[in-house]
Each structure stands twice: as structure tokens, then as C-alpha cells.
Amino acid sequence: MAEATERASTRVDWPGYLLGFGLGGFFDGILLHQVLQWHHLLSGVEQARQDIGVLILTDGLFHVLMYVVTAIGLWLLWRVRSDFAAPGADRRLLAAALIGFGLWHIVDGVLSHWVLGIHRIRMDVDNPLFWDLLWFAVFGIVPLVVGWLLRRGGGRGPQVASSPLSLVLAVVVAAPLAALPAPGDGPVMVLFRPGVAPAEALAAVQSVGGGLVWVDAAQQLWAIELPEGADATALYGQGALLVSNSILPLGCFDWLRA
Template sequence: MSTAAAQNTPSTTPGAWLPWAGCLLGFGLGGFFDGILLHQVLQWHHLLSAVETSALQDLRMQVLADGLFHLLMYVLSVGGLWLLWRSRRAFAEPGADRRLLADALIGFGVWHMLDGVLSHWILGIHRIRMGVENPLFWDLLWFVVFGVAFVAAGWWLRRGGGTACGGSRRTATPATLALAVLIAGPVAALPPPGVTTVMVLFKPGTTLPDVFDAVAAVDGRTIWQDPSGQLWAIDLGVAGDPMRLYRHGAMLVSNSLLPVGCLAWFTIPRPA
């Protein structure tokens, strides 16, 4: 293979990873959109709402499963951001912003189509709206509006529909996608409305009286603690504000154990 041909292979061209970056970012945003809107805001379902096992019907387990799901979306989105950074030189090419937006729309739509086929109809772990007379209607509505329509819009834009931004606006699309991911991730980690129990990781050196002062400041009660005394499960009550815990020594407040536990593993000294 000649040197010129080798330089033009997909693995070495500046924009080779750009489609994957857009698809991963769109896919991750689709998951965050689903989790934040349907799991937390509207509370139409949790990830495992339709799994009829006594252990998994516990609300704490449902919220933990949602947290694991959001962690997966984090990993995929970070991968998309990394590929976007690798493809940064490709934005000198005309139409690169349009292609990135198109791929993000396709990724967003693919998430909802995959979720519909796999989670709703094959595995049956949840439906869009649980407890309604016709769940299939809501499944199909979500599949078409947020799945098929977004993929079609991305495909149309990818094939030349619309116009590309030029000049200084060329970086608007990647900046907007990156900002959306950076905002959606922390929002997804917040406790959903109606769930009063949160996992709290306190800063190293926080004493037991400091923890009790923090719990009292939010009118909460302690449920569980790990042996280090830094990781706690706290019931905030109906009127509790988890954000106030950050004023009283909390490093991280989450609606699931895994993100807090992972951070705790690296921050809490392990016994020799």
C-alpha cells in the first residue's frame, strides 16, 4: 500500500471517529432523557418495574437499578466525548457540524428503538407507562416519536438536508452536545421525586458528631453506615433537601449505592 493510500485509511483520517462520537453521545443522551424524564420526573416506570421478584420490588432496589443504568450511560457518554476530542481536527471540514448533529439524532433514536424492542417487548422488564389499560399504545408512541422520527431526521440531515453552520459557529454543535452530556449526568444522579433515601459520602476527616449535625440540618435520620463512618444511607423525609448536605461536609449525594460506593472505594483508606 502506498504512503498516500495509508494516510487516507479510515483509521488515520481526522474525522474517522466523528460518526461514532455523534452516535455514542446521542445514545447516551437518549438514555439520560429516558431516565430523568420517565424514571425521576414523571415516575412512569423504573428500569426493572415489570420484574415480579420480591427482592426487586423493593423501591431501594429499583432505584439502585436506575443508578446502575445511569452509570452505563455515563460510560458510553464519556466514550463519545473522548472520540469527539479525537475528531476535533475534522471540524475544519465543511459540513462536519451537520454530520455530528445528524449522527447524534440517529444515536438518540436508536436508543429508544433498542429500548422498545429489547426492554419492552423481548425482556419485558418495564413498559413506558406501567399500570395503564393499554401499555402497548405508549410503547409504540415512544418508539415512533423518539425512535423512528429521530433516526429519520438524522438520516435526512446526514444525506444533506438542512444547512451547515459556518465560521465561528462551526463548534456550536460539539460544544452543545458536550454541555448536554455534562449537565444530564449530574441531573441523573439526583434522587428522584418521592424517594427520600440517599447515599451520602462525607469528606475524609468528618467526625460522627459532624454527620449527626448534617443529618439534623436536613431533618433526616440515619439508616445505615459502612465501617469507615464516611458512607451513610440517610432518609431525608418528604421535605428534605439533599443539596443542603453539601453544606455540611458531603462529597457526593446520590440516589444509588454504586456511584457513591465506587468513589468511596478510592477515597476511604482500606485496612492493611
């Protein structure tokens, strides 16, 4: 009986994977392509970027593909609808959907952003890799790990708090978020990479409207004041390794780099 129950609950895996994968594609397409308009599917392709009609058409074809994936997931789910009577099948379906959702963002990040280069999360920033990694972590790794923990927990719950992976998860999410300086929160500390000349660092600071407060003897760690509304993340494209409102992570990062 227990073995039959396990087989019944596992038959909802593939419907969950496909539904989560399709929803991940819809989430990206609707939010990034249409609402925020940070990129289109082929924003990184020079020829396509010259024609908005081509960009809209490829976005539409992408959504058609996601419709197909989601429709297959719904069809498979309908075929195993009787298996929902098995204990834990609903939890298994949710876990598989979270894994599929995270897997979409991982595949998209690796394939579309870094291998093919057809687009990045944000095309209009100096440091697109930062946004790629942030999106990869928050919407790729986090749902994948949560789904895995949920399925592993079975009827006992995901037990995220007691798992060592929760620490890894917290670091993965917190690390990219910590690199975003909070607006209007005092001086901003900027650590420039080795090889950036003081004149180049000063020019970078001035380019974002910053004023010098302090600089260390090596002229790599700078404390600057920014006007309201200034985008400190632009410094990442001008030689900054880390931008923060706190000197602690910068000091630790500089120590590790040394």
C-alpha cells in the same frame, strides 16, 4: 482534497452515535424514571418491584452505564477535534447524534419492552402497548429519520419537505397521536373489536363514566359522552380497537378491517 474532507467529516460519526445514544438513555432515565415516575428499569420484574431500594439502585446503575457511553463519546470527539475544520463535519456530528438518540429508543423498545419485558413506558395503564408504540415512533423513528435526512442532505440541507420519507414520517407520528381523543371535544367514537359482546362494550363504556349517544346496528361502533377528566384511553384495555373524536378514521379502520 474532497476525499480527505469526506474522511475527516465521517470520523465524527462514532462520537455522535455514542453521544446521542447516551443522551437518549439520560432522557429516558431522568424523564420517565424520576420526573414522571412512569416506570423504573425493573418495574416489570415482580421480585424487584417489591423493593423500591432495588428499583432505585438499578436506575442508578443504568445511569452509570450511560455515563460510560457518553464519556467514551466525548473522548472520541476530543480525539477528532481537528476534523471540525472539515466542511460539513458539524452537520455530520449532529446527524449522527440524532441517529444515536433514535437508536437508543428503538433498542430500548424492542429489547426492554418486548423481548425481556423488564418494563414498559407506562406500567399503570390498561394498554401499555399503545404508549410503547407512541414513544417508539416519536423518540425513536423520528430522530433516526431526521438524522438520516440531515446527513444525506450534506451541504444542501436535509430537504425533509421534498423527500417521500416525510410522508412516512408524518404518518408514523400522526397515527398514534390520532388514537388519543382530545378532551372535551364532543362525543367520542369507540370501535370495539369483533367478538366483544354488546354487554361487554356497555360495561366498558360505563367503567369510564361514559353515557351512550348512539350505536350502530352491529353494535361495534359506539358514540359516547364522557364526563370531564375521564380517560377514554382506558377503553383500549377493554376491547376497543380505536377511540377518536372523529368518525372518519373509525369508519376507514372498520372498512379496512372488513
